[in-house]
Amino acid sequence: MAKFDTPSLANSAPNTETAQWRDYLELTKPKVVAMLLLTAMVGMCLAVPSLPPAHVVILGLLGIGMQSAAAAVFNHVIDQRIDRQMQRTIHRPVAKGRVGTSQALAFGGLLMVAGFALLWVLNALVAWLTFASLIGYAVVYTVWLKHATPQNIVIGGLAGAMPPLLGWVAVTGTLDPHALLLVMLIFTWTPPHFWALAIHREKDYAKAGVPMLPVTHGVEFTKTMILHYTLLLVVVGLLPWLAGMSGLIYLFGSLALNLGFAWYAWQLKFNDRKGLAWQTFKYSIWHVFGLFVALLADHAWRAIG
Ligand code: HEM
Ligand SMILES: CC(C)=CCC/C(C)=C/CC/C(C)=C/COP(=O)(O)OP(=O)(O)O
Numbered sequence: 001m002a003k004f005d006t007p008s009l010a011n012s013a014p015n016t017e018t019a020q021w022r023d024y025l026e027l028t029k030p031k032v033v034a035m036l037l038l039t040a041m042v043g044m045c046l047a048v049p050s051l052p053p054a055h056v057v058i059l060g061l062l063g064i065g066m067q068s069a070a071a072a073v074f075n076h077v078i079d080q081r082i083d084r085q086m087q088r089t090i091h092r093p094v095a096k097g098r099v100g101t102s103q104a105l106a107f108g109g110l111l112m113v114a115g116f117a118l119l120w121v122l123n124a125l126v127a128w129l130t131f132a133s134l135i136g137y138a139v140v141y142t143v144w145l146k147h148a149t150p151q152n153i154v155i156g157g158l159a160g161a162m163p164p165l166l167g168w169v170a171v172t173g174t175l176d177p178h179a180l181l182l183v184m185l186i187f188t189w190t191p192p193h194f195w196a197l198a199i200h201r202e203k204d205y206a207k208a209g210v211p212m213l214p215v216t217h218g219v220e221f222t223k224t225m226i227l228h229y230t231l232l233l234v235v236v237g238l239l240p241w242l243a244g245m246s247g248l249i250y251l252f253g254s255l256a257l258n259l260g261f262a263w264y265a266w267q268l269k270f271n272d273r274k275g276l277a278w279q280t281f282k283y284s285i286w287h288v289f290g291l292f293v294a295l296l297a298d299h300a301w302r303a304i305g
Helices: 021-027 029-044 054-078 100-124 124-148 152-162 163-172 177-200 202-208 213-217 219-236 248-270 275-305
Strands: none
Touching: 021 029, 021 054, 021 100, 029 054, 029 163, 029 177, 029 275, 054 100, 054 124, 100 219, 124 152, 124 163, 152 163, 152 177, 163 177, 177 202, 177 213, 177 219, 177 248, 177 275, 202 213, 202 275, 213 219, 248 275
16 A cells, blocks of 8 residues: 555556446445435434335435435546545545446446436425435535535535435425424534544645645644534534424433534543544444434334334
């Protein structure tokens, strides 16, 4: 790996190796999409008092999953130059040349069209909103925002925060302000999720010339912002309960998880121990998983109760 450290080699033409199915899977960012689908499923369940119809869940998750995966594939194609400059991403299939740009575009295009068609069967609103999220991530964030401002992931985070609302609309066909509260949860979670990683990978982003907050405003300022967002998340986390969407299981679950996130952020800011940024990033992933499982468990409890 070390041989790619020098900028000249990092920028050189990619290797041409044979693509395997694993490369195509990697292009879809499967773990991120799996988490997005969990949040979409929670949106579907909370849209109705008990359980949504099985065919809506299946078609909806397939459609939202395919469109999210397509967005991830396009992100790999568009970012291939900067991916070749960062240690974390240097081995990605398009960056390395194992999957060519046109093959990746064809794969992404297929996923996009198939996903749109599946959602169209449910209702036009969910199909268009999901497509707008795809454009939001693959074009607005990846092409423009990422290189334009250190607030890139705050604004661009909206696309990744949309799945609970998309799930909700898949079931009801209409927009509901309650679904926006779930969007707000992920929207507030995204900056501390990403900036913790950006501190850990600051050198990567500086080398690739991407204006992430730790690069433009320094690590200390970024830590302060992370702490602010986690404290805001404690408050935003109360909203689903205050709005009557959830009960005590969610309330106490979210309080524990959000205070835990704030504790990590506090340590990151005021303790110089090495590795805290990476630990905070890892925690953020378990945190968002726990938050949506708590919403689901709470809903199931109320549905049978
Ligand atoms: C603009 C918004 C977001 C940005 C910039 C962002 C950034 C990132 C980055 C750079 C990684 C890769 C870390 C690595 O390579 O080790 C990552 C991992 C991850 N993110 Fe995010 N993220 C965003 C939104 C989301 C959302 C909305 C979710 C789900 C709710 C999510 C879930 C995950 C998961 C599960 C991983 C771990 C993936 C793995 O281990 O392969 N992210 N995120
Ligand atoms: C239809 C729909 C809901 C679309 C959203 C799809 C989606 C995959 C959102 C996740 C956001 C994400 C992983 C951002 C990281 O991109 P990055 O380019 O900053 O990170 P990288 O360097 O790891 O590629």
